[in-house]
Amino acid sequence: MTKLKLGVLISGRGSNLQALIDACAVADYPAEIVIVISNRPNARGLERAVAVGIPIQVIEHTAYSDRENFDRDVDAALRTVGVELVCLAGFMRLLSAWLVEQWPDRIVNIHPSLLPAFKGTDSHAQVLAAGVEVSGCTVHFVVPEMDAGPIILQAEVPVLPGDDEDSLAARVLTAEHQCYPHAVRLIAENRVTVTDGRAVIAN
């Protein structure tokens, strides 16, 4: 089986990276991770990659005076190893329009809310403040606008009485770990097409 080559971009803990690593370890999973790139040298996720022999690269954003030069080096690192799909997994940098345009419908992100609701970095706090009873996660294609782009897959979790940000985040994270590998599988199986800004899944 020819596997889709993934490049995973992280900034921190890397539990979604781990979910992808675990999925890729199953023989019939149609994708493989060929590089993990972090913008932070101390991201814990890097250790997860090293532990299973996946090449890593640190590209520190602090070394760059402008975003596009950083993104050009990220792009070059991805191309060098033949990446076909870029997976943002807790990558806390906005991508430049330039980088997004190099990878049309070839960059995916996971966000810890049911988009388009509760964009940004404090989704769980927003959910609790709004008093909604359902939250969840979204896997979507990346477009230049933050937390927008065609939605591939969503999973719901309940917001329970007494929840705080940590308890809600933990429940959502469990759903993320299911959802992200599943969405990547659908893409790798060529079952996802984007038409008029919407992602459609075949069968």
Ligand code: GAR
């Ligand atoms: C995850 O909850 C992910 O959805 C979120 O950061 C966390 C990363 O955790 N991403 C965003 O908020 C992107 N806007 P992880 O490093 O353990 O995968």
